[in-house]
Amino acid sequence: MASTSKFKSLEDLLYSETATMCELAFEQQFHYGIYYAWVKLKEQEIRNIVWIADMILMKRKEYISDQIVPLFPPRV
Secondary structure: OOOOOOOOOHHHHHHHHHHHHHHHHOOOOOOOHHHHHHHHHHHHHHHHHHHHHHHHHOOOHHHHHHOOOOOOOOOO
């Protein structure tokens, strides 16, 4: 059951922070952390796709953006 409020759980906040840290790994050179970051970002991408598919199957498209962790959002 998805909530209509914009509050995020601790787990969602941790996923978001992990994704941000993994994105920052690509800004440095010559280290093996990029491989770990790539795997973690792929895992998050799969989580996002599964969430979208579940919401479409349950006909709750309005809740799709509630749990998505954006990967490589534009930075201004």
